[in-house]
Amino acid sequence: MQLQFLGTGAGMPSKERNTSALVLKLLEERGTVWLFDCGEATQHQILHTTIRPRKVEKIFITHLHGDHIFGLPGFLSSRSFLGGEDALTLYGPKGLQEWITATLAVSKTHLTYAIKFVEVEEGVIYEDDQFIVRARLLEHVIPCFGYRIEQKPLKGELLIEKARNLGVPKGPLLGKLKNGEDITLEDGRKVFSHEVTASPKKGFTISILGDTKYCEPAKVLSDDADIVVHEATFDHTTEHLAASYGHSTNVEAAKIALESKAKYLVLNHLSSRFLPHDIEVLLNQAKAVFPNSFIAHDLSNYEWKNGELFEEQ
Template identity: 40%
Template sequence: MEIVFLGTSSGVPTRSRNVSSLAVRLKQRGEIWLFDCGEGTQHQLLQSDLKVGRIRRIFITHMHGDHVFGLMGLLASIGLAGAPDRIDLYGPPQLETYLDACARYSHTHLHYPITVHKHKPGVIYEDEDYRVLCDRLDHRIPAYGYRVEERDRPGRFDVAKAQALGIPPGPVYGQLKLGQQVTLDDGRVIHGQDLCGDPQPGRKVVYCTDTIYCDNAVRLSEGADVLIHEATFSHRDATLAQQRLHSTSTMAAQVALAAGVKHLFMTHFSPRYAPGNDLDLRDLLSEARAIFPHTDLAYDFLTYEVPKPSNAMAVSSSNEGSRSR
């Protein structure tokens, strides 16, 4: 499971940051799930190594323009690049009406099926490998955060132990790897769990934007391997954050601390903290790390491989997770 940040600015793009979008690449199944799609997202995709044709699901947090203005253009380009089997969209009730209006007035005809799933708290998607939950956040309009959970996997199968027990290789190994009970031809009953190591916990990624600090964000983030949380403002601009129902750096850190997450990436930064201003993103990082040390600043095209529980974390692009741009 790999995270690619495609847009990390709030409200408007800057020279170095586009508006909100995040890709989660599920390598084993060759799929990309997109979270938010601000204006210019498809240009960001073209500058990355992500393949537009791999996008299968798009999750929209809310209907503010910096999170949806790029969606119709992306859907049209996906169709021109070669129609997929289908794309599933998840978002507020207004999302379907918005897309219908865009298609009608731009005379855009999508030649592949799209299904729009409307937000509701709880599980909104699940299959044998993953499930996605969402919950309401606290913003000026209805906004939802998302939690992507990878299913727990059986522990490693001990082939040597199976051979020592005289279990013949073949389809039975597959059943035992899944922890199932198998009766052999000689009448012995073998429990797969006795031949497997401890289960491998699935990874959990949470995406919370736009919101001020709220209890739902904490609950949604509980025990996550990675929390991606907006930090539009510095703690020193907390009054603005309260007025606009956005988070400060310290609010994001408090959510991470209260939820017991492993790693926090802050995103959705106000352009007011560009280099050269009285406050810049290094100040936001210091504020957050004073509360939650395992914090980094996201930036456009940062790629992060979510580590399995036993592995060390890995940030690509020259380990620039704390870089300020």
């Protein structure tokens, strides 16, 4: 699994940061990617990456402020031009379907694929045999959701030497054991899957929060998460101002990660008032509260590997 930030700015684009967009790459897990928010010029940012728009199977919108959705019509259109044929599911607050439908109709945009709209409410909004996604309302100036993505436990690896010692030959029987099936050998002996497989491995949990002030729902979504992606529109000197606009400071985001016992924190959605030389100060302030903190930059790519988060350089 990888996380790549396409836009990490707040409100409007700057020379350093585009507006909000984040890709969750699940290429190894399911051969697709999920997009969270789609600010203006998201498709331009994608041109600087290896992301293929036709691989995007789900888009999750946190809220309907322009810096989180103005890139969506263009992206949907380009996905058609680039050979997208597989259906796409679009999750978001009430009003998203109306806006997209009207925009595509007025602009006479024809898509080569179907869109399934899911109007998000609190609770489980998606589940299959690999993942479960939960949503919860945060505290912003308009309805805004945070998303918690939980990977279900992974099957334990096959202990090949142990299986071979029990007489299991090379071939499809090993695959059946790995998939949890018990088998019968030619001599009539049964070999049980649990005897030759390791214990299931815990999957990863990511909390991707939209715009929000410091609040309890953010902690609930982030509870024991491996990675929390949290906005940091303001710094710790403007806490009251941040709250009045429905936003958080860098230190408040760090407190959410600390209090929810998360493993890593990645800060994004930074105001354009912060210049490049301010970023290290903001990061150090967050680290003083929660040491495993990062600040994302546009096109930053993070890899989750063996229970650790690495920023690609």
